[in-house]
Amino acid sequence: xLTILFDGIAYGMLLFVLACGLSVTLGLxxxxxxxxxxxxxxxxxxxxxxxxxxxxxxxLGLPIAFLMTAIIGGVFERTLYVHVYAKPHLDQVLFTxxxxxxxxxxxxxxxxxxxxxxxxxxxxxxxxxxxxxxxxKYRLLIIAVCGLLTIALQLMLTKTRFGSRLRAxxxxxxxxxxxxxxxxxxxxxxxxxxxxxxxxxxxLGAEILGLDPTFPLKYMIYFLIxxxxxxxxxxxxxxxxxxxxxxxxxxxxxxxxxxxxFVIYAIMIVVLLWRPQGLFARSAAR
Amino acid sequence: MIPLADDVxxxxxxxxxxxxxxxxxxxxAFATIWLFPGKYLIMKDTAILALFALSLxxxxxxxxxxxxxxxxxxxxAGYFSGLVAKYGIVNEPVIALILGxxxxxxxxxVTSFLxxxxxxxxxxxxxxxxxxxxxxxxxxxxxxxxGADGLQGVTVAPILGLFRFDxxxxxxxxxxxxxxxxxxxxxxxIVYSPFGLSLRAVKGNGLRAAAIGIPVxxxxxxxxxxxxxxxxxxxxxxxxxxxxxxxxxxxxDRSADLLLVLIIGGTGYLYGGLxxxxxxxxxxxxxxxxxxxxxxxxxxxxxxxxxxVGRDRIGAVNEAARNTIYRFCMRLMxxxxxxxxxxxxx
Numbered sequence: 001x002l003t004i005l006f007d008g009i010a011y012g013m014l015l016f017v018l019a020c021g022l023s024v025t026l027g028l029x030x031x032x033x034x035x036x037x038x039x040x041x042x043x044x045x046x047x048x049x050x051x052x053x054x055x056x057x058x059x060l061g062l063p064i065a066f067l068m069t070a071i072i073g074g075v076f077e078r079t080l081y082v083h084v085y086a087k088p089h090l091d092q093v094l095f096t097x098x099x100x101x102x103x104x105x106x107x108x109x110x111x112x113x114x115x116x117x118x119x120x121x122x123x124x125x126x127x128x129x130x131x132x133x134x135x136x137k138y139r140l141l142i143i144a145v146c147g148l149l150t151i152a153l154q155l156m157l158t159k160t161r162f163g164s165r166l167r168a169x170x171x172x173x174x175x176x177x178x179x180x181x182x183x184x185x186x187x188x189x190x191x192x193x194x195x196x197x198x199x200x201x202x203x204l205g206a207e208i209l210g211l212d213p214t215f216p217l218k219y220m221i222y223f224l225i226x227x228x229x230x231x232x233x234x235x236x237x238x239x240x241x242x243x244x245x246x247x248x249x250x251x252x253x254x255x256x257x258x259x260x261x262f263v264i265y266a267i268m269i270v271v272l273l274w275r276p277q278g279l280f281a282r283s284a285a286r
Numbered sequence: 287m288i289p290l291a292d293d294v295x296x297x298x299x300x301x302x303x304x305x306x307x308x309x310x311x312x313x314x315a316f317a318t319i320w321l322f323p324g325k326y327l328i329m330k331d332t333a334i335l336a337l338f339a340l341s342l343x344x345x346x347x348x349x350x351x352x353x354x355x356x357x358x359x360x361x362x363a364g365y366f367s368g369l370v371a372k373y374g375i376v377n378e379p380v381i382a383l384i385l386g387x388x389x390x391x392x393x394x395x396v397t398s399f400l401x402x403x404x405x406x407x408x409x410x411x412x413x414x415x416x417x418x419x420x421x422x423x424x425x426x427x428x429x430x431x432x433g434a435d436g437l438q439g440v441t442v443a444p445i446l447g448l449f450r451f452d453x454x455x456x457x458x459x460x461x462x463x464x465x466x467x468x469x470x471x472x473x474x475x476i477v478y479s480p481f482g483l484s485l486r487a488v489k490g491n492g493l494r495a496a497a498i499g500i501p502v503x504x505x506x507x508x509x510x511x512x513x514x515x516x517x518x519x520x521x522x523x524x525x526x527x528x529x530x531x532x533x534x535x536x537x538x539d540r541s542a543d544l545l546l547v548l549i550i551g552g553t554g555y556l557y558g559g560l561x562x563x564x565x566x567x568x569x570x571x572x573x574x575x576x577x578x579x580x581x582x583x584x585x586x587x588x589x590x591x592x593x594x595v596g597r598d599r600i601g602a603v604n605e606a607a608r609n610t611i612y613r614f615c616m617r618l619m620x621x622x623x624x625x626x627x628x629x630x631x632x
Binding site: 026032080083084087089090091092093094095097098099100101102103104105106108109217221224225227228258259261262265266268269272273276277 | 346352354400403405406407408410411412414415416418419422423426538539542545546549579580581582583585586587588589590592593594
């Protein structure tokens with residue numbers, strides 16, 4: 001029981017790191033980015049290449065995955081995404097689904113369609129036993145890393161100048177622009193950073209979520225659930241939503257394995273009916 | 287009668303008249319039965335895809351609801367018609383087809399209340415969620431649906447007791463084409479009716495539409511239900527003509543491909559789905575013979591390019607092409623003697 005809770009929290013933390021970039025882009029530019037998972041996949045494959053083929057230590061592989069994905073994200077944002085912000089949602093959906101299809105096929109072409117594994121160091125394998133609860137060391141690491149990241153993000157968002165600019169832009173783009181905030185630049189940086197986080201999440205999660213070319217399609221739904229249920233106006237909303245989702249998913253798969261993800265979708269629909277703006281959104285909707 | 291009401295009626299009638307180009311289109315569509323006898327299977331798929339796209343166009347192009355879950359209705363009717371045929375509950379394919387459409391419409395009616403709320407993203411998630419839930423349910427009850435192996439052992443009785451589904455898909459294709467045509471005529475009627483006009487108003491501006499007395503909510507419920515019914519008929523057609531139904535009828539790819547079909551052909555335009563289906567299906571066939579494994583990449587590229595170039599620009603090209611062909615056809619035909627005069631407000 002507690003093991004499930006523990007695994008669920010680890011899973012949820014991972015989902016949060018994967019999805020928080022998406023929640024910011026959605027909140028900031030009202031942009032539906034279905035291709036977010038593709039960046040996560042890029043991070044995962046980047047780690048596979050760097051750690052397995054080049055023999056770089058795992059601890060160094062993670063920052064590399066973050067940086068690489070952030071760069072890819074930044075380049076894509078400046079060259080492709082900027083043209084689509086002002087378009088209707090239908091166009092955004094089409095555009096990003098197109099990107100997903102391309103990413104899936106391209107990865108298949110380059111890396112092959114089989115599942116990839118990251119070699120994690122010996123020290124991280126195995127379990128601790130605390131009061132009879134089995135805790136995987138690797139999952140503990142995930143919780144630690146993701147927890148630290150969450151705190152850092154929260155601090156950055158609330159205490160730094162960039163954070164306040166970002167929040168201003170999310171709240172009201174036009175006024176923020178009027179105050180001399182370069183919303184485009186803020187957005188580009190945020191997008192790159194969010195993609196980087198997704199890449200880091202993909203690298204960390206390769207072990208738990210599995211990594212194959214269909215990754216962006218498989219987990220797209222989960223990211224979107226986190227964002228729609230959590231709301232886009234804060235970082236705590238998506239955080240709580242992803243923890244809930246993580247625990248719900250692990251528990252659901254453990255107790256009613258045959259029903260699979262049904263429980264998750266049902267919960268999502270109920271929540272969206274009850275609070276269309278998200279569970280933790282502020283009531284003052286734009 | 288008030289003169290204005292007369293004018294409106296005349297205007298509606300004029301709009302609803304079949305243009306020569308449309309007649310030519312359908313003559314050509316039926317001529318394909320004899321023109322391309324070796325291509326029945328792909329043409330049959332195209333006809334089903336066209337009907338499916340038509341159903342999505344009703345809610346996307348005419349009512350402005352963004353949906354990624356049209357596959358739910360396609361799939362449920364597909365399984366329904368497969369099951370009734372397998373267990374011999376309803377043997378007549380045409381009746382099973384209509385029943386399949388009604389089952390899908392019932393599901394559409396129930397779920398329509400879910401999509402009325404929230405923003406585009408919420409709608410997207412809810413429609414997607416519904417089809418994914420059905421996927422899980424179909425997977426769960428694998429003793430009934432066959433699970434991942436698909437529904438096997440479906441034997442479909444001859445149409446009207448006369449026409450057997452043959453191996454070459456000859457009768458199957460004619461059947462699909464006739465169903466497509468009948469559905470198209472019904473959809474055309476709906477779109478050109480005052481009801482269809484009110485939908486356009488709702489799409490244009492829901493608030494104003496409500497202000498002039500259009501019951502926005504019920505119009506959306508109605509069109510969503512109708513569209514679900516047509517999607518269901520398409521799904522049932524697929525099962526009947528292939529005698530097989532698998533879990534991928536519910537997949538996201540199917541809904542996403544459908545959006546692409548509509549975008550290629552143009553939304554909010556009845557022939558958009560039809561033309562889009564033809565182009566898409568042959569494009570897919572062509573690409574997948576070039577690169578069997580990676581055709582998805584090129585489909586993705588087409589999507590990205592379409593968005594970057596701009597749908598409106600592609601729409602403009604379509605429009606220009608249509609006008610040219612129309613003018614060409616008009617020159618060939620003798621002009622109708624009595625043309626309706628423009629409504630003058632006196």
